[in-house]
Amino acid sequence: MSNSKVIIIWLFLFSFFSACRKTDEPELLPVYQPTPYDIEIPFGFPTNLNIPDDNPMTVEGIELGRYLFYDGRISGRTHPDSLMSCATCHIQANSFECGIDHPEYIGGFTHGITGKPTPHVMLPLLNLVWNSYGYLWNGFVSNDNPLPQYRNIEDLVWMGILVEHEMNSDTNLAKQVIQNTSGYPELFKKAFGTETVTVKNMSRAIAQFIRTLMSTNSKFDRYMRGEVQLTQSELQGFVLFTTEEGADCFHCHGGSGNPLFTTNLYYNNGKDSIFNDNRDRYAITGDPMDHGAYKATTLRNIEYTAPYMHDGRFSNLDEVIEFYSHHLVWTPYIDPLMHHIANGGTQLTPNEKVSLKAFIQTLADTSFINNPEFAKPEKFPDEE
Numbered sequence: 001m002s003n004s005k006v007i008i009i010w011l012f013l014f015s016f017f018s019a020c021r022k023t024d025e026p027e028l029l030p031v032y033q034p035t036p037y038d039i040e041i042p043f044g045f046p047t048n049l050n051i052p053d054d055n056p057m058t059v060e061g062i063e064l065g066r067y068l069f070y071d072g073r074i075s076g077r078t079h080p081d082s083l084m085s086c087a088t089c090h091i092q093a094n095s096f097e098c099g100i101d102h103p104e105y106i107g108g109f110t111h112g113i114t115g116k117p118t119p120h121v122m123l124p125l126l127n128l129v130w131n132s133y134g135y136l137w138n139g140f141v142s143n144d145n146p147l148p149q150y151r152n153i154e155d156l157v158w159m160g161i162l163v164e165h166e167m168n169s170d171t172n173l174a175k176q177v178i179q180n181t182s183g184y185p186e187l188f189k190k191a192f193g194t195e196t197v198t199v200k201n202m203s204r205a206i207a208q209f210i211r212t213l214m215s216t217n218s219k220f221d222r223y224m225r226g227e228v229q230l231t232q233s234e235l236q237g238f239v240l241f242t243t244e245e246g247a248d249c250f251h252c253h254g255g256s257g258n259p260l261f262t263t264n265l266y267y268n269n270g271k272d273s274i275f276n277d278n279r280d281r282y283a284i285t286g287d288p289m290d291h292g293a294y295k296a297t298t299l300r301n302i303e304y305t306a307p308y309m310h311d312g313r314f315s316n317l318d319e320v321i322e323f324y325s326h327h328l329v330w331t332p333y334i335d336p337l338m339h340h341i342a343n344g345g346t347q348l349t350p351n352e353k354v355s356l357k358a359f360i361q362t363l364a365d366t367s368f369i370n371n372p373e374f375a376k377p378e379k380f381p382d383e384e
Contacts, residue, residue: 032193034058037208039129042216043225044259050132050211052152055204057211060191064184065209068202070376073181074161075113076173084113084167086160086206087376089122093369095301096125096213100315107315108307112165119165119279121312123297124305126368128153129211133264137294137310138281153210157203171199178202183381215300215368216259223362224256230362237359240352244339247324247346247356251337252296261299261363267335268292270328271309280310291333300363317360321353 037057041047051057068074069090072083089110090096098121100108111117120137128135134142141150141159149155160166161174175197178184185195192201220238222228230238240246242255252269254261266281272292275282281293294310308314314323325348328334330341340346348356368374 034060034191034193037062037212039211039214042214042221044256045216046130046260048132049129050152051129052154055154055207057208058191060187061205061208062212064187064191065205065207066374067184067187067377067381068178068206069209071178071380073177074174074202075167076161076169076171076177078177082113086157090125092371092374093304094124095215095304095369096374097122097305099304100306108312112163112168114164114168116165116168120310121307122305123295124301125210126213126215126300127260127298129214130260131264134295138279138284139266139295140279140284142284153207154200154203157206158199161199175199175202181380181382187381213368213374215365217367218300218365219362220359221259221365224259231358233355233358234362235359236352237355237357240348240356241359246352247321247348248339249299249324249356253299262296264295266290266293266295267337268331268333269294269296270330270334270338270341271313271323273329273331275333277310289333292331293333293335299360301365301368303361303364304369317357318353321348321356324348325353 035058037059039049039057041049055061068085070085070087072085072088074086075082075084077083089098089105091099091102093099098105098108098110102108102110105111108121109117110122123135123137132143133139134144135153135156141152141155143151145151150159158171161169161171179197184197188197188201189195191205194201219228219230223230238255240249241253242250249255250258252263252265252267254263268289268291275291277283277292281290282288284290297305302308303317306315306317308317308320314320324345326345328338328341328345334341
């Protein structure tokens with residue numbers, strides 16, 4: 001056989017087997033590559049962030065989460081009169097809290113779609129990316145919870161869909177409605193690599209969006225950066241806030257060394273002498289010293305988040321300052337950090353109360369409550 005014939009046979013066999021391999025090999029799909037979202041930590045803020053390993057922050061996940069946060073169809077309903085979303089109660093203008101002037105939730109007391117009241121008044125959604133000490137007033141949702149389905153922001157989402165005092169729905173209905181809404185499957189694919197909608201990925205996306213809700217540009221922040229000056233009254237209030245001899249606020253609510261203005265821990269702060277709430281911190285820990293203890297909420301944007309305390313008993317900041325000045329109630333369960341309990345309070349003078357309030361109001365962050373990146377999207381995916 002001539003060399004030319006051998007070469008032709010080899011070329012034929014090579015082409016044949018190459019074609020077989022191309023036919024048998026699976027087609028390579030585009031690699032799922034969402035865009036990482038890096039959180040820029042502001043001056044003086046903690047570097048430890050609460051971001052689960054299985055839910056890294058991505059541009060695509062945050063975009064999807066923002067849509068879902070505002071879309072009432074995550075309740076598993078489509079009728080306009082039956083919609084309910086996270087944003088139904090968590091309103092940006094009120095630091096993602098209900099606010100005392102809500103037209104439906106009178107006095108700031110929220111209820112679910114069935115009309116059943118929520119157990120406590122709301123907590124605002126801000127700076128939660130720095131919270132590693134539990135959620136809700138009693139810390140039920142926490143990394144310490146032995147049940148893995150109750151540990152982080154992601155779990156608050158599906159809980160909100162299910163519980164009677166919120167959306168009172170079914171997770172199967174929720175994912176079915178979103179799956180059948182045009183535009184959403186593509187967004188899920190971009191964020192999580194699959195067009196199949198799951199409640200787990202719904203929760204992940206909304207949690208990512210919530211972790212972007214950072215308030216770091218109040219007047220006090222600008223003062224700490226050397227950009228503005230505080231007034232004499234505000235400075236006096238700052239001194240009162242951060243000294244035990246003054247208003248003694250800093251142990252639970254931080255200060256210049258803790259710009260979150262909360263420890264995110266739980267305290268009996270002397271509100272009551274009878275403890276019959278089955279959702280206080282004691283209900284979680286079983287420690288008798290936790291009777292009547294609740295989370296010390298952040299004081300950032302506090303002027304937007306009335307009513308105050310877990311039960312909303314105070315409607316304005318003046319009432320809160322008056323309580324801590326003169327109306328503390330001693331019990332064996334009082335937190336040791338309540339140093340002025342023997343006197344019934346800090347006994348601030350009228351002028352000191354004015355100064356303390358002036359300082360607290362420097363923690364308001366108008367850029368946060370007006371940030372367009374946190375606002376309701378102009379259109380939902382099926383409207384584009």
